[in-house]
Amino acid sequence: MAETIEVLVAGGQVDPGPPLGPELGPTPVDVQAVVQDINDQTAAFDGTEVPVTIEYEEDGSFEIDVGVPPTAALVKDEAGFETGSGEPADEFVADLSIEQVKTIAEQKHPDLLAYELTEAAKEIVGTCVSLGVTIEGDDPREVAAQIDDGAYDDTLAAETA
Structure with missing residues (x-):
């Protein structure tokens, strides 16, 4: 047994x-x-x-x-900070590149509800909103809209094996 x-x-x-x-x-x-x-x-x-x-x-x-670590832990590890912002809408504690968002999305994708990597990336971006992390220097809410508009389709395209 x-x-x-x-x-x-x-x-x-x-x-x-x-x-x-x-x-x-x-x-x-x-x-x-x-x-x-x-x-x-x-x-x-x-x-x-x-x-x-x-x-x-x-x-x-x-x-x-x-298992896969919590998304917040992956973001903190990738961005190199210990705790999120106390005021995430106004004070930002770190900045990620879209490539770093993609890396986290690929690691976390099996545990997320998203079917596509772009949707998984949006979930990561959502965590960035609550932690006070910018992406490419932009507010993560703006980046989520840019992902919806296809601005990062080339970067977030799934790798084909």
Whole structure:
């Protein structure tokens, strides 16, 4: 019968210590293998808190499911600030490029309701409104309207594999 452990870890920076080590210690899994697997899967979120679920069996086998950090955490990490503005309509704490918005939208897209990357980007822009973050020096509300008008269609076009 499978058992489950859920933890928040710093992406790409997990070690056998807390919070993971004490949870895994009494289990039959190879702790170092779990740590390495989590670091490999969370490297893109370097340092950002990431929710991780570890499901393990009595034979020591395990599966890891990595969630996506909250949008606000991704914006803060990308823009390099700790806390949002107390007055986000008037005071701005950081500025993102549209390419940075696209990067966040691509990371968060699987967890969003948006079908298209442009719609996912608008959700990221909405978070920027509440945090007091400008985009390309503009108020994020204006950028949302520009996205609707197609101003960033080339930049926000989904990559084709």
